[in-house]
């Protein structure tokens with residue numbers, strides 16, 4: 001996880017003892033591949049993009065997205081994803097957002113709200129459970 005600003009809500013999560021103990025979930029690419037393989041999910045369709053979102057997503061070779069799944073926890077990380085990838089989500093495609101119910105310790109929900117407000121996105125948000133929500137990109141979206 002990137003280090004968030006000290007005075008941000010994300011710093012609460014970043015400073016959790018369990019997260020520090022887990023080295024902020026840092027893991028090498030080989031471990032990620034092995035975990036995909038363990039579940040029979042490692043094939044040529046899977047592309048790994050190592051690096052921070054702000055560095056990788058502007059150039060990532062993805063033209064059209066059907067399902068955009070966010071589980072990055074932090075405000076700026078969520079903005080990096082939405083700014084770069086939401087315009088590539090096809091009308092009728094889905095956004096699934098994790099950590100919606102954890103808005104006291106991380107900024108993912110607030111970033112989604114701010115992005116939607118900035119771009120006038122009014123597609124209805126549906127709850128999956130206490131933690132997650134989703135919406136379907138409107139067929140007439142111009143974002």
Ligand SMILES: C[S@@+](CC[C@H](N)C(=O)[O-])C[C@H]1O[C@@H](n2cnc3c(N)ncnc32)[C@H](O)[C@@H]1O
Pocket residue numbers: 001002025051052053054071072073074076077080
């Ligand atoms: C809660 S974990 C979830 C990972 C995965 N969805 C899972 O369930 O195993 C959050 C992940 O977001 C990644 N992340 C958050 N901000 C990032 C950023 N700015 N650039 C790259 N990765 C980021 C971290 O590396 C971390 O693995």
